[in-house]
Amino acid sequence: MSLALLEAAADPSRPWTFAFIGITFTAYLIIGWRSRVRETRGFYVAGQGVPAIANGAATAADWMSAASFLGMAGLISVKGSDGSMYLMGWTGGYVLLALLLAPYLRKFGQFTVPDFIGTRYASSTARIVAACCAIFVSLTYVAGQMKGVGVVFSRFLDVPLEAGVIIGMFIVAFFAVLGGMKGITWTQVMQYFVLIVAFLIPAFAIARILTNGEHSVPQSAFLYSDLAERLNQIQLDLGFDEYTKPFTSESRLNVLFITAALMFGTAGLPHVIVRFYTVPSVRAARWSAFWALLFIAILYTAAPAVGMFARYNLLNSLHGAKVIGVEEVVASDGQALRSLYRLESPKGVDLNWAYNWQSTGLLSFDDIDGSGTISLAKTSAEATIDKDIIVLSTPEVAGLPAWVIALVAAGGLAAALSTAAGLLLVISSSMAHDLYVQFIDPKASEAKKMMVGRAMIIVAICAAGWFGIHPPGFVAETVAFAFGLAAASFFPAIFLGIFDSRSNREGAVSGMIVGIAFTAFYIVGNQWDTIFSVTRDAGFVRPWYMTRWFYGISPQGIGTAGMLLNFAVTLVVSRLTPPPPKEVRDLVESIRVAG
Amino acid sequence: MESDSVSENKSGREAFWRANKRLIFVLLSIWLIVSLGCGVWWIEWLNQYTIGELPLGFWIAQQGSIYTFVLLILIYAIGADRLERKYGVEE
Numbered sequence A: 001m002s003l004a005l006l007e008a009a010a011d012p013s014r015p016w017t018f019a020f021i022g023i024t025f026t027a028y029l030i031i032g033w034r035s036r037v038r039e040t041r042g043f044y045v046a047g048q049g050v051p052a053i054a055n056g057a058a059t060a061a062d063w064m065s066a067a068s069f070l071g072m073a074g075l076i077s078v079k080g081s082d083g084s085m086y087l088m089g090w091t092g093g094y095v096l097l098a099l100l101l102a103p104y105l106r107k108f109g110q111f112t113v114p115d116f117i118g119t120r121y122a123s124s125t126a127r128i129v130a131a132c133c134a135i136f137v138s139l140t141y142v143a144g145q146m147k148g149v150g151v152v153f154s155r156f157l158d159v160p161l162e163a164g165v166i167i168g169m170f171i172v173a174f175f176a177v178l179g180g181m182k183g184i185t186w187t188q189v190m191q192y193f194v195l196i197v198a199f200l201i202p203a204f205a206i207a208r209i210l211t212n213g214e215h216s217v218p219q220s221a222f223l224y225s226d227l228a229e230r231l232n233q234i235q236l237d238l239g240f241d242e243y244t245k246p247f248t249s250e251s252r253l254n255v256l257f258i259t260a261a262l263m264f265g266t267a268g269l270p271h272v273i274v275r276f277y278t279v280p281s282v283r284a285a286r287w288s289a290f291w292a293l294l295f296i297a298i299l300y301t302a303a304p305a306v307g308m309f310a311r312y313n314l315l316n317s318l319h320g321a322k323v324i325g326v327e328e329v330v331a332s333d334g335q336a337l338r339s340l341y342r343l344e345s346p347k348g349v350d351l352n353w354a355y356n357w358q359s360t361g362l363l364s365f366d367d368i369d370g371s372g373t374i375s376l377a378k379t380s381a382e383a384t385i386d387k388d389i390i391v392l393s394t395p396e397v398a399g400l401p402a403w404v405i406a407l408v409a410a411g412g413l414a415a416a417l418s419t420a421a422g423l424l425l426v427i428s429s430s431m432a433h434d435l436y437v438q439f440i441d442p443k444a445s446e447a448k449k450m451m452v453g454r455a456m457i458i459v460a461i462c463a464a465g466w467f468g469i470h471p472p473g474f475v476a477e478t479v480a481f482a483f484g485l486a487a488a489s490f491f492p493a494i495f496l497g498i499f500d501s502r503s504n505r506e507g508a509v510s511g512m513i514v515g516i517a518f519t520a521f522y523i524v525g526n527q528w529d530t531i532f533s534v535t536r537d538a539g540f541v542r543p544w545y546m547t548r549w550f551y552g553i554s555p556q557g558i559g560t561a562g563m564l565l566n567f568a569v570t571l572v573v574s575r576l577t578p579p580p581p582k583e584v585r586d587l588v589e590s591i592r593v594a595g
Numbered sequence B: 001m002e003s004d005s006v007s008e009n010k011s012g013r014e015a016f017w018r019a020n021k022r023l024i025f026v027l028l029s030i031w032l033i034v035s036l037g038c039g040v041w042w043i044e045w046l047n048q049y050t051i052g053e054l055p056l057g058f059w060i061a062q063q064g065s066i067y068t069f070v071l072l073i074l075i076y077a078i079g080a081d082r083l084e085r086k087y088g089v090e091e
Helices: A003-034 A040-048 A052-063 A066-108 A113-120 A124-157 A161-210 A218-224 A227-237 A252-268 A270-277 A282-318 A352-358 A389-397 A402-440 A446-469 A475-488 A490-499 A505-526 A558-576 A582-592 B005-041 B056-086
Strands: A322-330 A336-344 A363-365 A383-385
Touching: A003 A124, A003 A161, A003 A402, A040 A161, A040 A270, A040 A402, A040 A446, A052 A161, A052 A270, A052 A282, A052 A402, A066 A113, A066 A124, A066 A161, A066 A252, A066 A270, A066 A282, A066 A389, A066 A402, A066 A490, A066 A582, A066 B005, A066 B056, A113 A124, A113 A270, A113 A402, A113 A490, A113 A582, A124 A161, A124 A270, A124 A402, A124 A446, A124 A475, A124 A490, A124 A505, A161 A218, A161 A282, A161 A389, A161 A402, A161 A446, A218 A227, A218 A282, A218 B056, A227 A282, A252 A270, A252 A475, A252 A490, A252 A558, A252 B005, A270 A282, A270 A402, A270 A490, A282 A389, A282 B056, A336 A352, A336 A363, A352 A363, A352 A389, A389 A402, A402 A446, A475 A490, A475 A505, A475 A558, A490 A505, A490 A558, A490 A582, A505 A558, A582 B005, B005 B056
Parallel strands: none
Antiparallel strands: A322 A336, A363 A383
């Protein structure tokens, strides 16, 4: 992407962007400084003193990543009805978390998820397996966040991507190293408010514009306006399926498996679970799950509306637009880079934004048939629209003032930084608390433990930054892996640890290993080519393990099958081996009830 | 109280756990029916009906299910508070 050209697109908003990012970053630094801690309980679980509603906001910011903020509405806009698998998958998991896991883990009250698994199954092996899974899941996730930070910086501030990533690393390092979980929590609370305001202002504005002022609330414009009907008609006219028609991208069975894998994966993600260790009581854990999902739902119910409005607006304004000029952009060595189309809408809509966004390379036109008008019909497709511009371009498409565009940039940064901080803490606590202190230096003093914890956060930040600058090609693919792995390993181990007192070490370890191995084998097999950047000749016949051999289930949904397998293995093996010792049964009794 | 407080507490704890499991079972059944049932498996059938200007199944999948999730957690938070008081097992 050419950054210099972008200046034209973002220019009037530049001073605003500097101002908003300056103000929010200063606030994060001040909060980080004020929440600095000196002991491990403060460092790993914020001293268990976070009020339920604050923890709800922090959890929401922790959960909603750069992908939720910038990418999800675009993804839904492209997938139509099938986009609901992400909406339900990434919210439905909170019901499982609130009812089945969070209150009991809070009663258990240690620092990490591997703490629980190691203690409940009285097994160092289980603890090591859990710690390694936590590190792997969080590392794949965090790479995407740091890249998101770099992208926002480079798009809106004309800073090179590398510098953007490094600035982001410095900010996170400051409050995470000083304040640990406490610093992270209170910055996340603030980041939630930044990101939700930044998402809702353009969402309300575009709802109002497209319904001619009849509806301001996106959720009600979605339900009561005739936009869906008009969009369905446009889609049919252009040769696509109706927007509201289900199962156009995946089969019914696959949508079911993917939705379930995302739900159970969400409930098993360590960076979300540990947030519930930070509240003062079991009761507060239940209530903060409610606040968390309420805060998340505000964005997640607005996103499908934004996705639909943006799709309607793009198709409606770009299809049939007249080409009034084409400028060739030529690189310094004389090579043609891209053609910039100047368009005019016969409907009288201002299409200046379409001209501006072409310089990012995320939107491009090609009048293939030379007719002088742009056609978006399925058979001709003279425009290429990257789904990532849906949220970012909404303010300009809706003709909103420059400061709103700046606000969206600050919101995207808040979303990426808050999620990155939560993930980094999990990586550092797994390395420092679960692996180093447990197995290498069990007699470490409190000061030593703190030092190792802080050092591991720095190691994790450097690793995340490195992956952010040099993203491995397989980041997108491995996110499916993160959810599948969490669903197939953590969820059954924690759930049975609480609800089935007969589950023992042998059962849990074999269940986790079978669940992970099956899921990993399936995903790596199916995505071998993308993960390792292999190109095949045309005649290559894929062996069975490189196909969707398990009932045609997509690799994104295979975590559901891995989880069911884990449940079956744990339950059967536990009953064929001796019951867990009395201390473990007493522990299970005690975590089930608050008092 | 003249009876043994430990054993009384034990029976309260067991009664709480049974009632708690029942509540969870009911709420998760609703969760399953609304999300994977109405939002995925029966969506095409539900789409023959409309709510507002949208097909019903589509609205449940993209909006209604999320509202239901929030409500289910709220009911559980209130319900579990009540059960703890009823069986005397608050923190």
